[in-house]
Amino acid sequence: MHNITIRPWIARLLIGIVIAWNLQSAFVFIFFPSRFVNAYELSGTAGEAAIRGFGVLFLMWNVPYLFALKDPIRYRLALIFALLMQSIGLIGESYILSTIAAEHILLRYSILRFIIFDGIGLLLLAIAYWITKNKSPNSD
Numbered sequence: 001m002h003n004i005t006i007r008p009w010i011a012r013l014l015i016g017i018v019i020a021w022n023l024q025s026a027f028v029f030i031f032f033p034s035r036f037v038n039a040y041e042l043s044g045t046a047g048e049a050a051i052r053g054f055g056v057l058f059l060m061w062n063v064p065y066l067f068a069l070k071d072p073i074r075y076r077l078a079l080i081f082a083l084l085m086q087s088i089g090l091i092g093e094s095y096i097l098s099t100i101a102a103e104h105i106l107l108r109y110s111i112l113r114f115i116i117f118d119g120i121g122l123l124l125l126a127i128a129y130w131i132t133k134n135k136s137p138n139s140d
């Protein structure tokens with residue numbers, strides 16, 4: 001019988017949580033953009049198109065995460081890409097927040113939610129990376 005370790009499954013769970021959050025955001029942005037236009041100080045058809053565009057970006061963002069979910073050891077590079085992408089998101093959003101004047105309270109709050117979301121996601125991905133470290137694809 002093949003020896004199965006629990007670490008890759010824990011990593012999959014953590015990666016899966018991040019994917020679920022990203023996909024949930026993607027789908028609500030794509031299918032219900034009117035709920036979010038005000039939070040980003042947008043309006044009308046153009047605002048809804050911009051929000052839908054964010055949703056499409058979330059879908060695109062998930063491609064390496066899906067490979068990492070399938071096998072975080074075999075597709076280690078995908079997990080590294082996911083970590084890098086999550087880091088870029090967190091850094092970029094933090095920079096964006098720093099450029100928004102204090103009087104734009106709702107917009108700042110909306111960006112802060114992304115920072116928290118991506119910060120937690122980065123932590124979960126980092127744990128997944130760490131617990132699968134030094135595991136070869138043939139070590140199970």
